[in-house]
Amino acid sequence: MSSLVSGIDKILNGINATHYFVAISSGKDSVALAHIVYSLGYPMTLLHVNYHLRGDESDQDQRWIEHFARSIHIPLKVFDVDKNIRNLSHGNLLQIARDIRYSFFDKEQAKIKNSIILVGHQQADQIENFWMHLFRNSGRSGLKGMAIKKGNIVRPMLNFHPELITSYLKEQNIQWREDSSNAKSIYLRNFIRNELMPFLSKSHPNIENSILHIQEKFKQAEAADLAELDAFNQNYTTKFPLDKLNSFSDEKLLLFMKQFGFKGSQLESFRIFLNAHTGAQFEMNTTHYFRKERNHIALVKLNTSPKFPILTIEEASYLPKKFDKKTLFVDKNKIKGNISFRYWVQGDRISPIGVKGSKLISDIFSDAKISNTDKNNIPIIVDDDHILWCYGLCIDRRKIATNENKEIIKITIQG
């Protein structure tokens, strides 16, 4: 048994899953992985995604994999992606393909309890990953590279050199298909693989090991920070002392922030928040925010979890006798364009009953003692002309319906 096969056997044994989904692309890495898992006798299913990005070639890939699966008597599931993926791509095509791929994998994996997904990343991918992150100005968490196991994904070949994989395929006399796009440097990844690394290796033959070495250092440092953060989290759950947070390194603070769903790009503004005036707020998500206190920051639950309001606009045949600020009756003939809602923006004005001219909605908020957080959740109803209604607080007088109006629109809000 080659070191590659025994190494993979050891990893799969350690994972001890009930079923292994192997992602296969017809490239040599995934084909080798699939064959090794098969030869070791683990219960498995092959997963393939056809993106139709390379025309006939994509279909030939699929047919090749179907043939491969049949030859080893392993079930195969193919996900056929809409052919227009290239057109709908707003961003990075590789990123989109990746999202499609993993959502398909997740869905399949979820069907079998205690199963796992195996992907064919190997050492060269790990090194490429380093460069990709470096070019992206990533910090430690990006530069540390991929992990062998993360969530439901396992990369059994991550620490194996591609040459080991190639020789395995040759020994076993297994065919694979070269992706024609691999040969071109159209993608950054391909540039790293085909140009940068061969160039660097000429003068620095050990460059790969240097990169793997620094990735390992980063991994260790992060693991140490995570262990400390675990201890920190044991002691503090809703009030986090400022002196401790301020002593955190950027990387550690980032790990702390990531627990609450923040992004690396928010690090700087979070540092500013830590030194802001008491009462300052740092918005987090729809359910919680941080509030700066004297000696700590407090994790605060939003009073009302803001729900997307549903505007009901209907015709009313008559006016009621009682008018409150939770239902609006307007004269249909005065409405310009569409009635819609939005949230408050600086400078919004309304003309309430009994006020000459208009009044700033921010003043109405402060009169009603609406908190800074809540005021962004109060629907403002508008037509194409102006604000009609600040829900629950103030009705604009200019378009309200009176009993002379034949066509009355009633607006209510749920949620």
Add this chain to the structure above:
Amino acid sequence: MKCEDVPICILNSNNGERLIGFEYESIYQSSNFDRNEIELFLSNNSENYVFIALSFDLKNPLLGLTSRHVDQQNFPLISLWAPKNVVRLTSEGHEFLRGDRSTESIACLDWLVEMETNENYHTHAIELKASTSKENYLANISKIKAYLQRGDIYEMNYCQEFFAENVEISNPLDLYFKLNQFTKAPFSAYLQLNNHLLFCTSPERFIQKKGNHLLSQPIKGTARRGKNEKEDKELVDSLRNDPKEKSENIMIVDLVRNDLSKIATKGSVHVDELCAIYSFPAIHQMISTISCELKTSKFTDILEALFPMGSMTGAPKKRALELIDEFEDFNRGFYSGSIGYIDPTGDFDFNVIIRSLIYNKENKRLSCGVGSAITISSDAEKEYAECLVKIEKLRNVISS
């Protein structure tokens, strides 16, 4: 329609709720007390809100009395009207209890709320003069005391008038809201009806009926607000423990119990609260609450038994009223009368018109009555000072 000119009545509890009646569908005004006419008007308008204004001189037909002085403000003895629009304004919104939201009615409401919320009040340079000199006032009190000593009466509400002539009020509603801003009284009211204007900042309820339950809340006992929290508290304590103020209050409670017993089911007259202290922005007051279950639902029966309110007469009521007419230098007119409303279920609420300015557009005379309860232990100087305390805010507001 110009909102400025239509009849408007605002009954303002200053707890965020205002009942506003404007324009009227029908009106009844009279210088007599004709039970049948009044009951007929009420039954004809039983599905509407009926607003009612009562002048003090309604005492004459009710109790067979006369008045020496003519009411210079010329208020009818009784006015009943059914407004075309009745709106309850709250901080939550507005409710048309009568009438609809029309362009006209919303314009009036709009105008009214604008007056209320616009705090750039007009200035007035109105100085009120006393119609009774201080010497006369003090002399009258010693004469009244002779009657108290003799036993004709044991308490008398003795009032004097402060007034101004040739007064122009360009924006009455603005003046009302200005006055209200400084007083925030729970039985505040504004009325513009024909040539008459009433600016009322009363803290006192006359009677309230809910179903069969009737209550009256006479006020006797006044203290000014302190300049700071400590002094304020001391003033409350001394008012609470002042035997003279308490006895004044209790005498009136006895009178009201007697009045209520005429229309109450047997054994139902009850003193719910005796000599409680209530604090208002301008003043502290000692208030008692007496209630009963009614055996009659007729408004005129209730009026006959209770009007004028004991807190504004003294006791015994009839003799006190005779002496009031003998000693006071003015006809109280609308002052110490009442304004209120009856709702379609027959429930009602009426105040006592005190701390009020009364104006007649024809003779341009502005009148402000004020008084206090005289008992045998009264100190004439202190009573005079109490009168000045009671109208201090009103005088300050209209002079600036």
